Amino acid sequence: MNDVVVDVRNVTIRFNLASEKIDNLKEYVIKVLKRELLFQEFLAVKDASFQIRRGEAWGLVGSNGSGKSTLLKAICGILKPYKGEIIVNGVISPLLELGAGFDQNLTARENIFLNGTVLGHSMDYMHKHFDEIVEFSELQDFLDSPIKNFSSGMRARLGFAIATIVRPDILIVDEILAVGDYAFQQKCLKRMDEMMSGGTTLIFVSHSIDQVRELCDHAVWINKGDIMQVGPVDEVCDAYMESMEKKVAKK
Numbered sequence: 001m002n003d004v005v006v007d008v009r010n011v012t013i014r015f016n017l018a019s020e021k022i023d024n025l026k027e028y029v030i031k032v033l034k035r036e037l038l039f040q041e042f043l044a045v046k047d048a049s050f051q052i053r054r055g056e057a058w059g060l061v062g063s064n065g066s067g068k069s070t071l072l073k074a075i076c077g078i079l080k081p082y083k084g085e086i087i088v089n090g091v092i093s094p095l096l097e098l099g100a101g102f103d104q105n106l107t108a109r110e111n112i113f114l115n116g117t118v119l120g121h122s123m124d125y126m127h128k129h130f131d132e133i134v135e136f137s138e139l140q141d142f143l144d145s146p147i148k149n150f151s152s153g154m155r156a157r158l159g160f161a162i163a164t165i166v167r168p169d170i171l172i173v174d175e176i177l178a179v180g181d182y183a184f185q186q187k188c189l190k191r192m193d194e195m196m197s198g199g200t201t202l203i204f205v206s207h208s209i210d211q212v213r214e215l216c217d218h219a220v221w222i223n224k225g226d227i228m229q230v231g232p233v234d235e236v237c238d239a240y241m242e243s244m245e246k247k248v249a250k251k
């Protein structure tokens with residue numbers, strides 16, 4: 001049996017950055033049509049390869065702007081690699097940036113249904129799980145307020161509660177716990193633990209190395225798009241922390 005659920009094969013992700021300043025949309029369109037707009041190639045992830053097996057928990061670590069979220073988006077299929085391929089076996093429940101899948105002008109109640117649909121659930125399914133979502137998020141008193149008035153922690157509560165009503169094959173959690181309070185973080189960690197006991201594979205991005213060590217068994221350290229190390233969580237986190245400490249000492 002092939003138990004590899006995410007196979008990242010020599011993946012390079014490229015963005016085109018406009019290399020000149022453009023002040024307005026009209027100027028942009030004219031330049032694109034005249035083929036005068038210059039782009040600079042920027043590789044956010046370079047030749048990344050690793051394999052994640054069923055039931056494993058992987059942490060992605062690295063400093064700001066190193067390519068963690070970009071790699072997660074490619075695993076979710078939101079971004080297409082410029083080179084290489086990613087093979088995913090199973091259903092992914094992605095919990096990416098805060099507010100992704102939410103409409104800021106709709107209420108929490110409406111957003112539960114909207115976000116559920118974005119994740120591929122029927123209205124019927126969302127009706128059945130509505131109370132469970134509200135209970136987990138502890139937002140009973142704010143159900144009819146528009147999301148734009150929510151704090152980042154409240155958005156994280158709602159997003160996490162929706163993304164984890166199903167027991168997906170692969171759960172992807174990007175830095176979302178950072179904005180939740182301590183009690184909510186513990187509640188989320190417990191739920192992730194339970195999901196992993198049930199066989200869910202986890203891919204987790206966090207700047208809290210303690211959380212990565214606690215939750216994950218493997219890790220990838222990425223730095224400015226380069227994969228620095230892949231392997232057992234403690235080895236990778238030790239190497240990453242050592243490099244961070246050296247960086248701090250130099251300053």
Ligand SMILES: Nc1ncnc2c1ncn2[C@@H]1O[C@H](COP(=O)(O)OP(=O)(O)OP(=O)(O)O)[C@@H](O)[C@H]1O
Pocket residue numbers: 015016017044062063064065066067068069070071
């Ligand atoms: N849509 C985009 N267009 C152009 N550049 C992008 C785009 N998305 C990300 N980048 C660039 O790719 C690089 C990696 O960004 P990414 O968000 O993956 O970093 P990260 O490791 O998740 O950072 P952080 O820890 O700060 O969240 C950054 O330099 C960022 O500016």
